[in-house]
Amino acid sequence: MATVTECNLAGGLPGVIGSSEVMQSVCQLTRQVSASSATVLLTGETGTGKELIARAIHELSPRSSGPYIRVNCGALSESLLESELFGHVKGAFTSAHENRTGRFEAAHGGTIFLDEINSVSYTLQVKLLRVLQEQEFERVGDTRTIEVDVRIVAATNRDLLDEIEADRFREDLYYRLNVLPIDVPPLRDRQDDISLLLEFFAGMYAASNQRPEPSIPAATIQLLQGYDWPGNVRELQNYVERAIVLAPGNQLTPDLFPPHVVGGGSARTTAIRPRRGRDVESVTRELVGLTMQAAGPGAENLHESTVSRVERELLLQVLRECQGVQTRAASRLGINRNTLHKKIDEYGLGDESR
Numbered sequence: 001m002a003t004v005t006e007c008n009l010a011g012g013l014p015g016v017i018g019s020s021e022v023m024q025s026v027c028q029l030t031r032q033v034s035a036s037s038a039t040v041l042l043t044g045e046t047g048t049g050k051e052l053i054a055r056a057i058h059e060l061s062p063r064s065s066g067p068y069i070r071v072n073c074g075a076l077s078e079s080l081l082e083s084e085l086f087g088h089v090k091g092a093f094t095s096a097h098e099n100r101t102g103r104f105e106a107a108h109g110g111t112i113f114l115d116e117i118n119s120v121s122y123t124l125q126v127k128l129l130r131v132l133q134e135q136e137f138e139r140v141g142d143t144r145t146i147e148v149d150v151r152i153v154a155a156t157n158r159d160l161l162d163e164i165e166a167d168r169f170r171e172d173l174y175y176r177l178n179v180l181p182i183d184v185p186p187l188r189d190r191q192d193d194i195s196l197l198l199e200f201f202a203g204m205y206a207a208s209n210q211r212p213e214p215s216i217p218a219a220t221i222q223l224l225q226g227y228d229w230p231g232n233v234r235e236l237q238n239y240v241e242r243a244i245v246l247a248p249g250n251q252l253t254p255d256l257f258p259p260h261v262v263g264g265g266s267a268r269t270t271a272i273r274p275r276r277g278r279d280v281e282s283v284t285r286e287l288v289g290l291t292m293q294a295a296g297p298g299a300e301n302l303h304e305s306t307v308s309r310v311e312r313e314l315l316l317q318v319l320r321e322c323q324g325v326q327t328r329a330a331s332r333l334g335i336n337r338n339t340l341h342k343k344i345d346e347y348g349l350g351d352e353s354r
C-alpha cells in the first residue's frame with residue numbers, strides 16, 4: 001500500500017493528505033496564493049477540507065507569525081456577528097457594557113477566515129464590502145474609523161451565483177471575494193486519495209485509542225472507493241474512527257463500515273432495493289406502504305406526512321443529481337426556483353443536498 005504523504009509532493013501542504021492529481025493542483029494553487037495578500041474564496045462541498053486549506057494559506061504566507069482568526073458567520077445572528085466582526089463601544093446596545101474589540105482588529109497583521117460567508121445578511125455584506133475595498137470600518141455605535149491590515153480568506157459550501165440569483169448575496173461583494181478562487185473537489189472525484197486518507201485516519205485513531213495500527217485489506221479500499229461520499233473527508237474520518245473502535249482484531253475489514261457505504265444503496269432508502277424489471281407502480285405501492293408503516297398506525301395527517309416524505313426524498317435525489325445547483329434542480333423538477341427554495345428550507349435540506 002502507498003505510504004501516507006502529507007501531500008508533500010510537488011506543491012504539497014502540511015496536514016493535507018492526498019496525492020491525486022486534483023488534490024495536487026489544489027495544493028499547488030494554495031501555495032501560489034499564499035505568497036500574496038489577495039482575497040481567497042474557497043468553494044467546495046461540506047467536509048472537503050476548506051478549513052484545512054484556509055489554515056495552510058495562513059501558515060505558508062508571509063503573515064504566518066501574525067494572528068489567524070476564524071469566524072463562523074453561519075453560527076451567529078446578524079447583530080451578534082456584526083459586533084463579533086467589528087467590535088462595539090460601551091452603550092451601543094443594551095448588553096454592551098464595555099468596549100469590545102472585534103475580530104477584524106484582532107486579525108491585524110494576519111489572516112481572518114470568514115467561514116460560511118454565504119450566511120452573512122445582506123445589510124452586513126455592505127459593511128464587509130467596505131472592509132474589502134478600503135480595509136477600514138467603524139465599531140458598532142462608534143464614529144471613529146479603524147484601519148486594519150488583514151488578509152481575507154472566505155469559504156462557502158453554497159453556490160454564491162445561486163445566492164446572487166436569489167437576491168441573498170451581493171454581486172459586488174462576490175466579485176471582491178472571488179479574486180483567487182480555489183475549488184476543493186469532492187472525495188468521489190479523488191478516489192486515489194482514499195487509501196492514503198484511510199491509512200492516515202486509521203493511524204490517528206489507533207493511537208488515540210491505544211491500539212496497534214491496523215492493516216487495511218484491499219477489499220475495504222475497493223469498496224470504499226465505490227461509495228459516493230456525500231459528507232466527503234469528514235464522513236470517511238468518522239467511519240474510520242468507528243471502525244477502529246469496533247474492530248475485534250487489527251484488520252479494518254469491510255464489515256466494520258456501515259452497510260450503505262460498503263454494500264451499495266443509500267443511507268436513507270435501504271428499505272427498498274430496486275430490482276431489475278419492477279414496474280414503477282409496484283415500487284410506488286411499496287414505497288407508500290413503507291412510508292405509512294413508518295408513520296405508525298395512529299398517525300394523524302397521514303396524507304401530509306406520506307406525501308411530504310416522498311417529496312423530500314425526490315427533492316434530495318434531484319438536488320444531488322444536480323450537485324446542489326438549485327436552478328438546474330428546479331428546472332429538472334419543473335417547479336419554480338422560489339418554490340424549490342421554500343421547500344429546501346421547509347425540509348431542512350440545505351446541508352444534505354450538497
Ligand SMILES: Nc1ncnc2c1ncn2[C@@H]1O[C@H](COP(=O)(O)OP(=O)(O)OP(=O)(O)O)[C@@H](O)[C@H]1O
Binds near residue numbers: 044048157233234237
Ligand atoms: N486532505 C485532507 N487530509 C487530511 N484531513 C482532511 C483532509 N480534508 C479534510 N480533512 C479532515 O476532514 C474534516 C473536515 O474538513 P474541513 O472542516 O476542513 O471541511 P470543510 O470543507 O470546512 O467542511 P464544511 O463546509 O462542512 O465546513 C476535518 O477533520 C479535516 O481535518
Ligand SMILES: [Mg+2]
Binds near residue numbers: 050051115
Ligand atoms: Mg468548514
